[in-house]
Amino acid sequence: MDKRRPNSLPRLNSLQQITAERIRRAERDKQALMFQVAMLNDQLDSQAVRLRDVQLCADERQTQLARAQHFLQKELLSRTAAETHKLDLMAEISNLKLKLATSEKERRELNEQLKFVQSSSEETRAKLTQRLREVAELKARLAAYDASSLLSPHSSPDAEVDRLRRSVEQLLQSNAAKDRELEDLRRAFRSRRLPAENANNARLPPPGATSTPVQPLASTKLTTLRNGSTQPPAVLTESGILSPPSTIVCVSPSSSCNTVTKSSSFEQLTPDIESPTPPRRDYARADTDDEALKDELAAEYRLIQQRQERQFNGGGSNGLDSNSHERKKKKTIKKIFQRLRRSSSQDLDLETTDEFKRNALRATAGPRLGWSRDDDLAFELWDSDRLAAWLHSLGLSQYVITCKRFGRTGEWLKNATPHDLEKELGMKHPLHRKKLLLAAVAASSPKGAEPPSIARFDHHCVSRWLDDIGLPQYKEAFSEARIDGRVLHQMTVDDLISVRVTSALHHASISRAIQLLRLNKFDTSYMIRRPGNGSQTGAERVMFWSNHRVMDWLRSIDLSEYTANLRGSGVHGALMVLEPRFTSEQLASILSIPQSKTLIRRHLNTHFIxxxxxxxxxxxxxxxxxxGYVALSSSQKVRVKPKLVQLFSHKRSRSEQDPEELVCPLNKDFTPTSSIRNGSSNEIGTVSNDINALTNMLSKDKFLEDVLTSNV
Structure with a gap:
């Protein structure tokens, strides 16, 4: 057992070392992890800061985007207003050009009149000087006669001499007064010359506001004659003596008067600008009258002097000779004063206080009204000159030369056909031929057969009418075709296609506009072009709205951004009210409102209703x-039934139209609500006609009889 203990110690030591190593490694890993955690915390903080910065940038971008949207909206509104202002400026420029041309023409006329008046004044002054010398001679003779008549005991010759002396004195006073008036006229010319030369820079009234261009120059003198003069203004005649205003026969057929007073202002001295030849002045006749007047005065003077000598010498005559001499003397004096009145050389009634008056017919209106004389002459009796002038008034001036060359008359035109017009007058345009034939029918018809306003509705009025209904893009084609009121009244689908109008929407627009013209007898003053003071929006008022008024209505319901799409669309009040196929959906599609914007479409529908x-x-x-209802679309084109198919029994489809059918039928009702009902009844009538045609065809083929026999 003691032997095994030493072996266990090294193992324990190795285990301790391994454990210590693991602990150290774990400590190192722990420190590394703590370091990584610290780094991650730092990164997290930096990412949070960056996230806050990104959020701030996003908020700022959102604010800028909202501001840009607001600016874009304002820019769209300003662009729409600028386009409207541009159109107004273009119209104003056209008016200014017309006024400039008118002012230039008036300036040239005034210069010519000024030159003529100056030359006439010099001639008048020379004649007046000559007459003054003659009057001075007569006065000297009368003075000598007065000295010799003082010895006469009789009073009758003295009374006659006094009467003649008073007449001569009145003549002298009148001549002096007229000489002063002539000087005043000359000063008025000099004072008015500078404004006349600068007339093109002034803002003049539109053409037709004044009857003659002479009136501004003579206004100062006319005011003086109206207010301060005690006698009617006289006229300078060729004889050099001032005469009162005379009376002439009114030659204008349109005038309601039988006589008109000739102007006694300086217009009598001005030439007739519009006349191809200047008026001729009868100098020979005036000189003859003056010479005869002087001879009669001298003869009367000699007779009186001889009688006084006989009475003074005691060689008295019997009563018969005295009475015959008195009658001869009275007759001679009467002839003298009659000649004075007849020659209009002097007005002896110096106490009259009549105010200066001017009638409707001015002195320069004769050439303008000259060709229209004999206005009651039948159309068949018109000669080539009158027919050529009538063609010029219709706007067909390109055919005037041909008409004069071949001597065409009213009788020929009344019986002419379109082929004759194309062959004889060279009329290639079909609408020119149609216009001329319709005008010829109207001219040969009795008065009252058509509204008088339709004759005044010329191709210029048609151009303005196209602006009102929102179709200005067709103005050039309509103007080339010279379409007037009569052609519009009888316009067919083929005629409308010939002037390049192929859109079904534009056909409907023109049809309803013609319907409204017929309702108002072709008077366009009914059109409502601007919003008024009242807020009436009934159908009876909306049907008179022009295209520009509809655009104003869109702005009033907060749809200004879509207003520009309405230009050239042909949308006007009559189309909105009278056309059954025009609804708020068609208006939204014309305005290019997307289908996704349901709120805007609903808003438009509510306001439309x-x-x-x-x-x-x-x-x-x-x-x-x-x-069979077919919706109206701006992209839909009009299809015309081929003429070859018309020869066969071909049923016309709903998308096809008869080329000879009127764009606006004459039997169309004018009330807003009944037009739809009439359309429904027309559809029912068409179906019934088709059924009747099918029945007739089957009966002709004896199809029904065969069926009946087979059933038996």
Whole structure:
């Protein structure tokens, strides 16, 4: 046993060493783990700090994103406003260009009139100087006669001489007054010359506001004549003596007066600008009248002097000679004063206080109204010149030369066909031929056959009307075709396609706009283009809204970001109210509102129903429930039935249209709610007509009889 004890000690020592080694290793591992834990804690703290920084950055980015969204919204609104302002500025620029052209034309006319008036004033001054010399000679003769008549005991020749002296004095006073008025006119011209030259820089009224361009220059003098003068203003005649205003026959067929007062301002001195040839002045006749007047005055003077000499010498005559001489003298004096009135050389009634008046027809209106004389002449009796002027007034000036060259008359045009117009006048455009034929029918028809406003609805009015209904992209094509009110009234689907209108939505827009034009007898003053003071939004008022007014309505319901999509869409009030296929869904698709934005679409639907009213909305829903209903789409194109197929019994599909069918049928109702019901009745009528046609076809083939015999 003692022998085994020494062997156990080394084993124990080795175990202790192993245990101690393990303990040391465990201590080292513990220290390493503690170090790693400390490092991980440090890393965790740093990661937490970084996480907080990332969170702050994310919050900042979110704030910046929200701010960017706000700025983007404001930018969209400002861009929409800028586009609207740009359109307004373009319209204003067009108006300014028209005003500039008008002012340039008026400036040229005023310069020509100024030159003519200056030359006329020089001629008048020379003639007036000559007349003054003649009056001075007559006055000297009368003075000599007065000196010789003092010895005469008779009073009758003295009374006659006094009467003649008073007449001559009145002539002198009137000539002096008219000379002063002539100087005032000349000063007024000089004072008005600078504004006339700078007229293109001033803001003038639109064309047609004044009847003549002379009125601004003469306004100062006319005011003086109206307020301060005690006699009617006179007119400078070719004889050099001032005359009162005379009366001329009114040649204008549109005027309601029988006579018009000729203007007695300096317009009588101005040339007729619009006349191709200047007016001729009858100098020879005026000089002849003046010479005859002087001869008669001299003869009367000699007769009176001879009578006084006979009475003074005691060589008295019998009563018969005296009476005959008195009658001859009175007749001669009467002839003198009649010639004075007839030649309009002087007004002896100096005490009249009539105010200066001007009638509707100005002195320069003759050339503008000259071609329209004999307005009651039948259309068949029109000659080639009148027919050419009428073509020019219709906007078909390119065919005037051909019309004059071949001498076409109203009788030929009344009986002409479209083929004749194409062959004889070279009218290649089908709408030009249609316009001319419709105008010829209207001209040859009795008055009252059509509304008078449809004749005034020319192709310029059609361009403005296209702006109102939101289709300005077709203005050029409509203007080239010279489409006016009559063509719109009789426009077919084929005509509309010929001016490059193929969208079904645009066809519906033009159809409803024409329907509204017929309701208002082609008067576009009914259109509501801007929001008014009131808040009326009934269907009867909304149907008069223009495209721009619909855009204002979208802005008022907080849909400004979609307003720009409505330009050129053809959406207007009549389409929204009268068209049964136009609903809030079609409006949302036109505005490009995505299907996912249900809240915005619901918001638009609510306001749309409130706008058009419940009755119109119910009629639209009834139309949707009708069989064969085809929704209106902006991408849908109009399909025309081929003309070759029309020769056979081919049933037209709902997507096809007859090219000869009117865009807006004449029997279409104008009330907002009844149009849908009429559409339903038309569908039922179409189905019944198809059934009747099928029955007739079967009866012709004796199909029914065969069936009956087979059943027996």
């Amino acid at each position: 409130t706008l058009v009213g419940n009755d119109v909305q119910m009629s639209k829903r009834e139309a949707e429930n009708q069989p």
